[in-house]
Amino acid sequence: MRLAVIPGDGIGPEVVSEALKVLGEVAPAAEITNYDLGAARWHSTGELLPESVLGELRQHDAILLGAVGDPTVPSGILERGLLLRLRFELDHHVNLRPARLYPGVRGPLADAGEVDMVVVREGTEGPYTNNGGLLRKDTEHEVATEVSVNTAFGVRRVVADAFNRAEERPRKHLTLVHKTNVLEYAGSLWSRIVEEVSLEHPDVTVAYSHVDAATIHLVTDPSRFDVVVTDNLFGDILTDLAAAVTGGIGLAASGNLDITRRNPSMFEPVHGSAPDIAGQGLADPTAAVLSVSLLLDHLGHKEAARRIEASVAFDLATRDQASPGTTQAIGDRLAALVSSNVRSVN
Amino acid sequence: MRLAVIPGDGIGPEVVSEALKVLGEVAPAAEITNYDLGAARWHSTGELLPESVLGELRQHDAILLGAVGDPTVPSGILERGLLLRLRFELDHHVNLRPARLYPGVRGPLADAGEVDMVVVREGTEGPYTNNGGLLRKDTEHEVATEVSVNTAFGVRRVVADAFNRAEERPRKHLTLVHKTNVLEYAGSLWSRIVEEVSLEHPDVTVAYSHVDAATIHLVTDPSRFDVVVTDNLFGDILTDLAAAVTGGIGLAASGNLDITRRNPSMFEPVHGSAPDIAGQGLADPTAAVLSVSLLLDHLGHKEAARRIEASVAFDLATRDQASPGTTQAIGDRLAALVSSNVRSVN
Ligand SMILES: CC(C)[C@H](C(=O)O)[C@@H](O)C(=O)O
Numbered sequence: 001m002r003l004a005v006i007p008g009d010g011i012g013p014e015v016v017s018e019a020l021k022v023l024g025e026v027a028p029a030a031e032i033t034n035y036d037l038g039a040a041r042w043h044s045t046g047e048l049l050p051e052s053v054l055g056e057l058r059q060h061d062a063i064l065l066g067a068v069g070d071p072t073v074p075s076g077i078l079e080r081g082l083l084l085r086l087r088f089e090l091d092h093h094v095n096l097r098p099a100r101l102y103p104g105v106r107g108p109l110a111d112a113g114e115v116d117m118v119v120v121r122e123g124t125e126g127p128y129t130n131n132g133g134l135l136r137k138d139t140e141h142e143v144a145t146e147v148s149v150n151t152a153f154g155v156r157r158v159v160a161d162a163f164n165r166a167e168e169r170p171r172k173h174l175t176l177v178h179k180t181n182v183l184e185y186a187g188s189l190w191s192r193i194v195e196e197v198s199l200e201h202p203d204v205t206v207a208y209s210h211v212d213a214a215t216i217h218l219v220t221d222p223s224r225f226d227v228v229v230t231d232n233l234f235g236d237i238l239t240d241l242a243a244a245v246t247g248g249i250g251l252a253a254s255g256n257l258d259i260t261r262r263n264p265s266m267f268e269p270v271h272g273s274a275p276d277i278a279g280q281g282l283a284d285p286t287a288a289v290l291s292v293s294l295l296l297d298h299l300g301h302k303e304a305a306r307r308i309e310a311s312v313a314f315d316l317a318t319r320d321q322a323s324p325g326t327t328q329a330i331g332d333r334l335a336a337l338v339s340s341n342v343r344s345v346n
Numbered sequence: 347m348r349l350a351v352i353p354g355d356g357i358g359p360e361v362v363s364e365a366l367k368v369l370g371e372v373a374p375a376a377e378i379t380n381y382d383l384g385a386a387r388w389h390s391t392g393e394l395l396p397e398s399v400l401g402e403l404r405q406h407d408a409i410l411l412g413a414v415g416d417p418t419v420p421s422g423i424l425e426r427g428l429l430l431r432l433r434f435e436l437d438h439h440v441n442l443r444p445a446r447l448y449p450g451v452r453g454p455l456a457d458a459g460e461v462d463m464v465v466v467r468e469g470t471e472g473p474y475t476n477n478g479g480l481l482r483k484d485t486e487h488e489v490a491t492e493v494s495v496n497t498a499f500g501v502r503r504v505v506a507d508a509f510n511r512a513e514e515r516p517r518k519h520l521t522l523v524h525k526t527n528v529l530e531y532a533g534s535l536w537s538r539i540v541e542e543v544s545l546e547h548p549d550v551t552v553a554y555s556h557v558d559a560a561t562i563h564l565v566t567d568p569s570r571f572d573v574v575v576t577d578n579l580f581g582d583i584l585t586d587l588a589a590a591v592t593g594g595i596g597l598a599a600s601g602n603l604d605i606t607r608r609n610p611s612m613f614e615p616v617h618g619s620a621p622d623i624a625g626q627g628l629a630d631p632t633a634a635v636l637s638v639s640l641l642l643d644h645l646g647h648k649e650a651a652r653r654i655e656a657s658v659a660f661d662l663a664t665r666d667q668a669s670p671g672t673t674q675a676i677g678d679r680l681a682a683l684v685s686s687n688v689r690s691v692n
């Protein structure tokens with residue numbers, strides 16, 4: 001297994017180092033190459049993602065990314081020039097974001113019930129296409145536009161993937177989240193494609209929720225969701241909220257997948273670089289470790305993936321929630337659990 | 347006071363009738379004209395908002411709307427043809443949505459703290475402009491676009507209003523919510539205008555939050571917010587979530603304001619027509635009653651507005667939360683409280 005690692009900024013390197021520790025327990029022979037992309041490189045060379053590096057990244061089986069973003073870099077530069085560029089260049093059309101409330105974890109809701117959902121967020125279209133502009137900038141007549149671009153090709157592959165995932169889950173339930181009552185054109189395309197693809201999946205029950213109502217459901221009745229399929233921006237919003245509801249961004253993993261496998265998929269915690277707590281051992285590496293589990297699952301190492309997830313579940317059920325330990329201590333615990341194979345525990 | 351009332355669909359007529367009962371206690375001389383816009387009219391005549399009716403509505407001091415939407419009408423028809431058309435024709439650029447966790451009300455959060463915020467949502471621009479289209483519909487090469495349109499004129503008047511409101515509140519704090527790291531053009535316009543207007547309000551502290559992070563804050567630390575200013579779509583999403591966090595959509599009021607007062611402003615509960623519970627006396631009219639309070643406040647009847655809000659606060663603090671009574675019973679209680687002037691209670 002050839003793995004490219006982009007530790008990135010802030011807490012990125014810290015959490016990635018623990019994630020690799022855990023990976024080492026199940027895949028000691030993995031070949032790992034580090035890429036120093038991020039704020040430091042941009043400051044010293046002005047580079048965000050050189051073509052040559054992109055070419056090298058393509059030669060790997062998968063990419064593990066820590067976090068990108070730094071207060072010393074103007075907002076958006078690293079996000080658009082590095083993170084989103086990777087997602088778009090490598091055609092990461094399925095942005096996979098599970099949200100599970102693990103036993104022992106207390107989220108902010110008084111009574112969340114059982115939450116075990118997965119958001120299939122479209123990753124290469126919508127309002128993320130950098131399609132828009134400024135007219136008459138800095139005058140009182142300025143106009144700023146942002147164009148959400150949605151294609152039948154792009155929507156169908158993501159909707160198909162979401163139905164496939166729903167088919168494999170016990171509840172076989174899929175919710176389309178959109179804002180069809182206002183976004184008439186994109187809403188129509190998404191609705192029609194969900195209807196079409198649903199015909200091939202008669203076992204899967206289908207629901208629809210407007211994005212505003214979906215945020216209400218996520219805090220009043222999150223267990224109603226199984227698989228959610230949605231566009232890039234709504235998915236961005238809903239997955240942060242779902243992460244919060246299931247115990248916080250310290251636990252939320254994600255995969256940016258090219259389902260065709262033409263390009264390496266990229267795995268990253270949903271959290272950002274959290275510069276305020278960087279370098280102090282305060283970051284929870286669990287989200288990064290769970291991202292490694294998604295990575296292994298994607299590459300077909302189902303057993304190793306499950307072993308890591310079970311170790312995380314065990315640790316979450318037994319850790320002192322108020323003081324779970326330093327970044328390194330949590331990493332050590334998870335690595336030990338994985339090596340002792342706690343499969344039977346959960 | 348000349349008031350136009352659009353009871354609308356579903357629970358709309360029920361909650362409006364209680365809201366008018368309460369209004370009657372403070373403004374017995376109000377002249378009220380009903381307009382039967384909504385699903386029934388569309389079914390029988392095909393009309394959504396005839397020009398003649400729009401002309402009549404303009405002759406009023408304010409509009410009270412119940413709810414719009416019915417399962418027998420294709421999604422979007424009533425929303426776009428009636429509700430949004432009213433907001434756009436009457437230039438309701440400030441969509442004002444307070445969210446307050448009243449004493450005695452239990453929201454879904456285990457520990458919400460004190461929540462007393464107001465969202466100033468832009469109401470006439472953004473992705474709500476019906477600006478987009480379908481290319482090659484029903485082919486595999488279909489493309490659907492949605493254009494978010496943001497103007498300096500449109501953003502500035504809303505941001506200015508938000509700063510004015512922040513200035514009048516004890517905490518004098520304003521948060522811009524956007525997604526500037528991805529929506530480069532609209533994000534740039536909003537950020538620059540907030541910066542500009544902030545210079546005229548040195549007393550107001552200013553924060554920024556990405557919309558995804560803002561949903562996390564709303565469930566982990568909602569008391570951080572005072573005034574939030576944001577675009578039409580983000581405001582739609584955040585205000586539903588804020589309503590949920592503060593005890594639900596049965597309590598959330600809103601005003602669609604034309605700050606210039608060239609057109610009548612329109613007041614409505616944030617909730618929809620809830621056809622599943624319509625006609626059964628199950629709907630909570632509190633959101634509609636609080637919308638009347640916003641209406642009176644907007645028209646300068648500050649004392650009457652406060653009296654209604656205090657009555658609602660008293661009722662919420664003392665009502666049996668599990669069974670607050672029928673729509674009519676709640677309306678009767680609130681009307682009685684308003685008439686007995688409970689000002690001193692809260
Ligand atoms: C950093 C930002 C560009 C990114 C996004 O909006 O996709 C992040 O919020 C995420 O969800 O991965």
Ligand SMILES: CC(C)[C@H](C(=O)O)[C@@H](O)C(=O)O
Binds near residue numbers: 425429616
């Ligand atoms: C019904 C719909 C068009 C409307 C909106 O999106 O503005 C509603 O959700 C609201 O918030 O008032």
